[in-house]
Amino acid sequence: xxxxxxxxxxxxxxxxxxxxxxxxxxxxxxxxxxxxxxxxxxxxxxxxxxxxxxxxxxxxxxxxxxxxxxxxxxxxxxxxxxxxxxxxxxxxxxxxxxxxxxxxxxxxxxxxxxxxxxxxxxxxxxxxxxxxxxxxxxxxxxxxxxxxxxxxxxxxxxxxxxxxxxxxxxxxxxxxxxxxxxxxxxxxxxxxxxxxxxxxxxxxxxxxxxxxxxxxxxxxxxxxxxxxxxxxxxxxxxxxxxxxxxxxxxxxxxxxxxxxxxxxxxxxxxxxxxxxxxxxxxxxxxxxxxx
Amino acid sequence: xxxxxxxxxxxxxxxxxxxxxxxxxxxxxxxxxxxxxxxxxxxxxxxxxxxxxxxxxxxxxxxxxxxxxxxxxxxxxxxxxxxxxxxxxxxxxxxxxxxxxxxxxxxxxxxxxxxxxxxxxxxxxxxxxxxxxxxxxxxxxxxxxxxxxxxxxxxxxxxxxxxxxxxxxxxxxxxxxxxxxxxxxxxxxxxxxxxxxxxxxxxxxxxxxxxxxxxxxxxxxxxxxxxxxxxxxxxxxxxxxxxxxxxxxxxxxxxxxxxxxxxxxxxxxxxxxxxxxxx
Numbered sequence: 001x002x003x004x005x006x007x008x009x010x011x012x013x014x015x016x017x018x019x020x021x022x023x024x025x026x027x028x029x030x031x032x033x034x035x036x037x038x039x040x041x042x043x044x045x046x047x048x049x050x051x052x053x054x055x056x057x058x059x060x061x062x063x064x065x066x067x068x069x070x071x072x073x074x075x076x077x078x079x080x081x082x083x084x085x086x087x088x089x090x091x092x093x094x095x096x097x098x099x100x101x102x103x104x105x106x107x108x109x110x111x112x113x114x115x116x117x118x119x120x121x122x123x124x125x126x127x128x129x130x131x132x133x134x135x136x137x138x139x140x141x142x143x144x145x146x147x148x149x150x151x152x153x154x155x156x157x158x159x160x161x162x163x164x165x166x167x168x169x170x171x172x173x174x175x176x177x178x179x180x181x182x183x184x185x186x187x188x189x190x191x192x193x194x195x196x197x198x199x200x201x202x203x204x205x206x207x208x209x210x211x212x213x214x215x216x217x218x219x220x221x222x223x224x225x226x227x228x229x230x231x232x233x234x235x236x237x238x239x240x241x242x243x244x245x246x247x248x249x250x251x252x253x254x255x256x257x258x259x260x261x262x263x264x265x266x267x268x269x270x271x272x273x274x275x276x277x278x279x280x281x282x283x284x285x286x287x288x289x290x291x
Numbered sequence: 292x293x294x295x296x297x298x299x300x301x302x303x304x305x306x307x308x309x310x311x312x313x314x315x316x317x318x319x320x321x322x323x324x325x326x327x328x329x330x331x332x333x334x335x336x337x338x339x340x341x342x343x344x345x346x347x348x349x350x351x352x353x354x355x356x357x358x359x360x361x362x363x364x365x366x367x368x369x370x371x372x373x374x375x376x377x378x379x380x381x382x383x384x385x386x387x388x389x390x391x392x393x394x395x396x397x398x399x400x401x402x403x404x405x406x407x408x409x410x411x412x413x414x415x416x417x418x419x420x421x422x423x424x425x426x427x428x429x430x431x432x433x434x435x436x437x438x439x440x441x442x443x444x445x446x447x448x449x450x451x452x453x454x455x456x457x458x459x460x461x462x463x464x465x466x467x468x469x470x471x472x473x474x475x476x477x478x479x480x481x482x483x484x485x486x487x488x489x490x491x492x493x494x495x496x497x498x499x500x501x502x503x504x505x506x507x508x509x510x511x512x513x514x515x516x517x518x519x520x521x522x523x524x525x526x527x528x529x530x531x532x533x534x535x536x537x538x539x540x541x542x543x544x545x546x547x548x549x550x551x552x553x554x555x556x557x558x559x560x561x562x563x564x565x566x567x568x569x570x
Contacts, residue, residue: 009395011473015387016401019380026420026441027408033419098303106556107310113552115502115520118541122320125534130319133335164312169563176564214567225412228504231524249414254509259418266415274410
């Protein structure tokens with residue numbers, strides 16, 4: 001028996017070591033390299049020197065980087081709130097006693113399976129031609145020009161597309177959350193004569209709290225990393241008003257000659273994402289425990 | 292009880308009307324894809340009214356311009372290979388990690404090490420990976436597949452490891468007593484029992500890789516090869532202001548995943564819900 005056990009352990013190691021090598025080579029190693037590059041003035045080609053923390057110090061004074069953080073946070077915050085409110089409402093609707101339930105659920109999920117890039121191109125046409133046409137027909141001032149061409153409103157266009165796709169995903173997760181609530185709980189609250197509004201806040205909401213956590217963490221992370229929609233809708237414009245952090249790192253790091261500088265940006269971005277995720281999970285776990 | 296079962300028709304109708312938000316962009320894209328540039332007037336009707344005749348010319352032309360079959364082939368090759376390898380490699384990794392954690396020192400750490408990879412954004416890996424894959428001769432489709440296997444490993448290992456809790460140890464112990472090797476036990480007993488999780492993993496991995504733009508964009512840029520979404524990006528300039536051609540191309544790019552969705556809708560919805568809840 002003893003010998004058998006150690007054979008088993010050997011097999012386990014024989015399996016896990018190649019997997020670990022693969023993971024290290026294409027995940028940890030490039031990350032370490034990224035961190036190393038962040039201390040250099042590497043342009044992506046040619047020679048380079050180590051510059052200490054200069055890239056990091058420069059990040060905090062670089063107006064373009066600052067602008068991209070502001071845009072990304074504004075976008076992620078608005079997106080996360082909108083998506084979670086909308087998808088919770090959608091999930092409540094799609095989980096109630098309606099007809100054609102599965103067909104409707106199926107249709108509302110479609111935006112999520114379609115690629116962000118192509119969807120961005122289609123919406124770009126809507127924002128550029130359809131909405132201004134509507135604006136002209138009904139004399140709605142701010143719609144008469146493409147919102148994507150407006151420094152003030154372009155981010156709303158990107159937001160609409162992001163939300164349109166993300167609601168589909170989060171709704172499905174909230175539906176599976178609502179299905180974990182036993183029917184008896186609703187019956188009990190009905191017998192108590194609780195109003196629908198009260199029933200939702202006092203009974204349903206606390207019970208689906210774990211799903212709120214999942215959805216908040218997921219959607220925040222996805223919105224923070226927005227890339228495809230920017231690529232197809234605005235390319236960061238106009239006047240860099242919709243340049244997300246991912247897009248800036250891609251654009252200036254890959255062909256802008258800022259390999260080292262954008263590596264520092266990516267390191268900070270990574271820390272920000274981890275910090276926000278951890279923060280959300282701790283706060284929400286506390287909330288879950290209280291309820 | 293009976294009262295809650297009664298159909299809420301008002302809500303049903305509201306929800307049916309709401310599907311306009313889903314159908315409108317797709318309807319518009321299809322209509323424009325069938326029209327000729329001369330039919331595109333500057334009002335709403337120009338984009339939304341039926342075309343004078345339903346001709347497939349735009350689609351034929353779009354297929355030529357974007358080298359459609361080639362891009363489709365690349366997308367299929369990358370996605371299918373990734374799914375098969377992910378199911379094989381990530382399931383065995385999940386199995387080994389889950390069973391190893393209880394008996395071998397270090398496996399708990401390995402688990403946390405791999406799963407924590409979920410928080411690493413592609414941005415930080417992107418630039419070093421471009422250099423690294425180029426040096427290793429992996430700046431091509433094989434490199435993209437390999438990277439997907441690594442990128443989806445944290446989520447998939449988490450899912451498989453979690454699922455192992457549903458598979459009783461007693462079965463493996465029995466096989467052990469019968470003298471089956473660990474390797475054989477896994478493929479004959481555990482792997483088939485992981486079926487529901489294979490479906491979830493395959494679907495989540497497929498949706499992610501099929502629509503991904505960034506990885507092929509930066510990794511395969513030197514090869515002249517395109518995936519379906521990448522072709523849309525790379526041929527933007529060739530479409531110019533011919534929106535009809537562009538939209539025909541977009542529709543072609545959306546059709547494969549829509550067909551897949553229509554066929555496997557139930558599995559996809561279950562898979563997505565399952566993945567999120569377990570994850």
